[in-house]
Amino acid sequence: MQFTVLFVDDEPNMIEGLKRMLRSMRDEWGVYFALSGREALDVMAKNQIDVVVSDMRMPEMDGAELLSEVRHLYPHTIRVILSGVSDQELVLNSVRTAHQFLSKPCNAETLKYTLDRLFRLRYLINNERLETLVAGTELLPSIPDIYMKLLQELNSPDVSFKRVGDIISRDVSMAAKVLQLVNSAFFGIPQKVSNPHQAVTLLGLNLIRSLALCVKIFSIHEEHGKQEVLVDAIWRHSLKVSALAKEIAVVESADQETVEDSFVAGLLHDMGKLLLLKNPNHHQQVLNLMKEKDCRYFEAELALLGASHAEVGAYLLGLWALPDNIVGAVAYHHMPWKSIGDKFTELTAVHIANALLDRETFEGTEKEKLPEYPNLDRGYLNKIKLKSSFQELAHIALQARYQQVLPKR
Secondary structure (H helix, E strand, C coil), rough: CCCEEECCCCCCHHHHHHHHHHHHHHHCCCEEECCCCCHHHHHHHHHCCEEEEEECCCCCHHHHHHHHHHHHHCCCCCCEEEEEECCCHHHHCCCCCCCEEECCCCCCCHHHHHCCCCCHHHHCCCHHHHHHHHHHCCCCEEEEHHHHHHHHCCCCCCCHHHHHHHHHCHHHHHHHHHHHHHHCHHHCCCCCCHHHHHHHHCEEEEEEHHHHHCCCCCCEECCHHHHHHHHHHHHHHHHHHHHHHHHHHCCCCHHHHHHHHHHHHHHCCCCCHHHHCCCCCCCHHHHHHHHCCCCCHHHHHHHHHCCHHHHHHHHHHHCCCHHHHHHHHHHHCCCCCHHHHHHCCCCCCEEEHHHHHCCCCCCCCHHCCCCCCCCHHHHHHHHCCCCCHHHHHHHHHHHCCCHHCCCCC
């Protein structure tokens, strides 16, 4: 299947430069060009477009307006801003509609790598309905208590980077969105960032305040009843897995970067469940199939959708340009055997932590009938050759220290 990309820029010289730059890729990609937002929409009305790459400042319809229209009309389409605009306000206007941001001038290698990575992500889920669900997502729900604490801290006269980072690090949606922004080319950070505290420091408190109060990139989860219970369960489980994954990485003598990335990957590992809750019947359908087929939660999802929450969450994180190691840890945390390599990584830490805590999740119904740690891939762990025995790691999980990450509600 040939992937297609549409470039939109009101400068003819820029369009000609892109044509020359991408000439070598014409046998691999279908490439289209438009000189305005209206022309772009006409092209999309006649052709299947996988990715739109748009300039920001254009007459009549700017990039943010175009991508907003694309999200509404073609929610499956991946949306990228390619702009030399230094006006932060204009860029912030597109935060809720663009998946990624590239800065002009953008060399051929960067552009080709970015597009190729986006195209390869499609193979994670290979399901148009799920692609539409994920790519069309604007915001993910945050826990109301945490959201209010963030607002209070940002409005405090003695607001601190550490406290803001601590709050954001306790919320799946906030952490993912902040990491999306800090990893965009617009901010010019030379290395990939996977630590929410570092992201807050690099973005600055004024920008975080603008994002939270003006652009409103964080949304409060306002559902009640069963949906509220499920979101709360996902949040609590994610915090426990993140803390335990970090502890396991420390015990295994991983380097500091892997320790920190284990925490972040653990925090985000079930983000796909938040996305799939947009279908209010999804969770019950999965539980029904688990009982009928006597299978695990993610296996029931695979049977129903062709992909599980792991691949769904990884797809969104990949669209948001989070580092590959985080995306991989989220994608394969139930099936680590799909990964390449035999060394301890953040994937190892998250897989073990999730398996050790699986009895605490909302997934099972008759947990007393489950075998011990049914989600643990012992073949994968034998290949990794852990320094600690599994019994030692299980003992860590039984200790109460990781539960201290849960704030009082």
